[in-house]
Amino acid sequence: MPQNSTRRSTKQISGEDIVVETAWLYYQDGLNQSDIASRLQVSRATVVNYLQEARERGYIHTKLSPEAFNTHRAAVALCERYGLKAAYIMPDGTGGMDGQASRIIRGAADWLPSLLEPGDRLGVAWGKTIYDVAEQLEQTVIADLTVMQLVGSMATPYGFSADVCSSNVARKFSAKCINLHVPAILSSAQIAATLRAETLIANQLDAISHCNKTLFAVGSCLPDSHVASSGVATQKELQDYIAKGAVGVLCGRFIDANGDPVSGPLDDRMMGIELDMLRHRDMGILVSIGADRVPAAVAALKGGYATHVVTNQSCAAAMMELG
Known part of the structure; x- marks a missing residue:
């Protein structure tokens, strides 16, 4: 010019x-x-x-430099409290809950490409948060990246089924995608065991167990949480897990306040990665939105599922207080 x-x-x-x-x-x-x-x-x-x-x-x-969000006091304090490698803390702003959610989603989408390297195997969870992050990602080529669907799919009316989440992330990064071609929950443990033994499904489950990085959100155990509204758990099953100490849901699995698995009626019927396989990966990127999910987010941090967190100042402060 x-x-x-x-x-x-x-x-x-x-x-x-x-x-x-x-x-x-x-x-x-x-x-x-x-x-x-x-x-x-x-x-x-x-x-x-x-x-x-x-x-x-x-x-x-x-774009603002990541240093604007991961080097200030709230980010440093959160990392020190939970042993995180990095935290990306967005300002709350004045736009209400929807505006705050939008900022966190945009922050996660801006930060994620810089956290990935050629050859990574990125496991992607499901839900509206992850779907929205994928929608906000800019087209970026990361060589030899593989994106993996961590939990089976559900016929959800919301449009953010697990296969859509993983496929959209892979498309934005021009990456290979390994989808898990099964429902998230089956009608019986016997059917689930039979499907796990099928060669195609067994290979897909083996592949996702070798992801070195994960991208996920943690759901609450409230009656209107996605795990209930999507049909993964009935209200009776949800209450059964709560009675056993569940405070959050990660990849369709329930965790207690320390991040440990809570066993219940869905476990043997669930198709997806086991919680123990999500712990202590090279990188676990937690995107946490909303005060109602703070207890679940803290549980995930205590459980060793996350090394990196994207949230806003008010949620970070609540995580510090609860922790």
Whole structure:
């Protein structure tokens, strides 16, 4: 792009070119909007419109450095409390719960590519949080990356079934995808055992057991939690686990306040990775949204499932207090 000070009319630059020219002058040459308006002989409002159009077309990508979120006091304190390698703490903002959730999702999507390396085997959990992170990921190529579905699928009305979550993450990274071609929960332990013995399923289960990094959220044990609303557990089964000390759900498995597995009626019917296989991986990336999930998040931290956490300041403070 030209960088001299010669004034050029919009008659000489038109259509898509003037949008790119405006973006270059603003972001690369550092001119303010008034200077650009004078340079291009247009109004300042027109410059604003050109910059907005450049953003909408995807010409402009702006990100804050990860250091803005993982080196301040709240992040350092959370890492020290739970022995984490890193925490990415977003400011709460003023947009209410939806705005906070949006920030955490965007933060996780911005941070995730920098945490992955060529040859990684990334295990991906399921749920709305992980689905939303996948939607926000920018297209990035990571060589020889394999994305693996950690738990079987459910016919959920929400659109964020496990196979969709893993497939979307793989698509954004141009990665190989290993999906688990079974339901998350079966009607009997016998059917589940038979399926686990099938060569195709056995190979898929073996593959996901060798993931070296994981991306997950932890659900609550509230009556309206995804584990109940998606049909994985009935309300009676959910209450049975709660009575045994369950405070959270990770990949369809229940954990107590220390992160230890809670046994119950679903265990032998569940198709997916075992909790012990999720512990102490090279990297476990927990995306935690909402005060109602803080007890579950703390349980996951205590249980050794996470090395990295993405959340916001209020949730981080609640995790510190509960811990």
